[in-house]
Amino acid sequence: MTSCERDDICIDEITPNLIIRFYDFEDQTKTKSISQLSVKINGIENDSLFFSGTDSIFVPLKITGDNTQFVFTVNSNDVALLNRDTLSVNYSAEAVFVGRSCGYKSIFNNTTYDLTDDGNMWIQKIETITEQIENETTAHVKIFH
């Protein structure tokens, strides 16, 4: 009888990832794919995330603290061409109950973005689509390059 009380598994949406859509800085209505992008999350021991040939990526946000710092490296496979930019995402995380099997998730309110200017930027501009990151149905921020 105890065994049938743990039959459900977590299939609901948990803490949303940050969805970034890449656009062309020259023609800002057009999306523009990134090539050989590696994403390192500062303070996380795991390997970098890697994306290529896509105009849309999702990256996780930390639920402890109020900020996640990303190092985005384009052309990461080519030492001569690679370019590293640091983006800091700031927010206030709020715990929201999901259900028995998933527990709680975080949503992120009042999200802002800070780019560190290193004098050699591949990211030209950032545009917030929504300050409130609640789900993964649409992109949350645009990056122009």
Next chain:
Amino acid sequence: MLKYFINTAFLLSCFVSISQENNLQPNDTIIKNKYGLRVGIDLFNPVNTFFNEDRKGLELVGDYRVSKKFYVAAELGYMDNTSDEDYINFTTNGSYIKAGFDYNAYSNWLDREDAIYIGMRYGFSTFSQTLNSFTINNNPFLDDLANTESGQKFDNLNAHWVEFVLGIKAELFNNLFLGFSFSGKKMITTKEPDNFKNLFVPGFNRVFLNNSGFGFNYTLSYLIPLYKKEK
């Protein structure tokens, strides 16, 4: 544990079937049924506490015979239950009352008072939920899942539900009954806590996703006979 219930249920059904084989009914004796108040205690939770320390409860049961086939029935109980899920651990604490009727579908031989019955109850519970600890579920890539101690208490919660009961009762000795019943429950309305949910309700037990639940009772009861009436 279920095995013992089934064994006992089987044993009880043997008693019942033996009594069915004899259809002799003496013409010169008037058979009378006992009417009265039957009070008892649920043995399921006290026994279950030995195997499962997370659930403590006590339930008093009672019924009053109103006609040959119908009984007005009620249960009154208290429960303290801790649920340990993958990402939450919480304790539910409260009391409940259920009231309704039982219909005995079994025709007894001579003056026996056994029962195979169906019934309905309206249930009401007032309780509190304490969120002992929880985990915020995030993308596993970050490896930052942490179990947070909480202790947040949600008071003044309540629930209303209906249940359908199926059970048997056998008279072991004079006026002493042993019963086993199963109930299927459906929640009508609940007062839910903010940013949490009533996943367990005293008297209702686990609240499944479709707002249904089930329960077992294993009762020992005593009939206080008040009067006798011709069968």
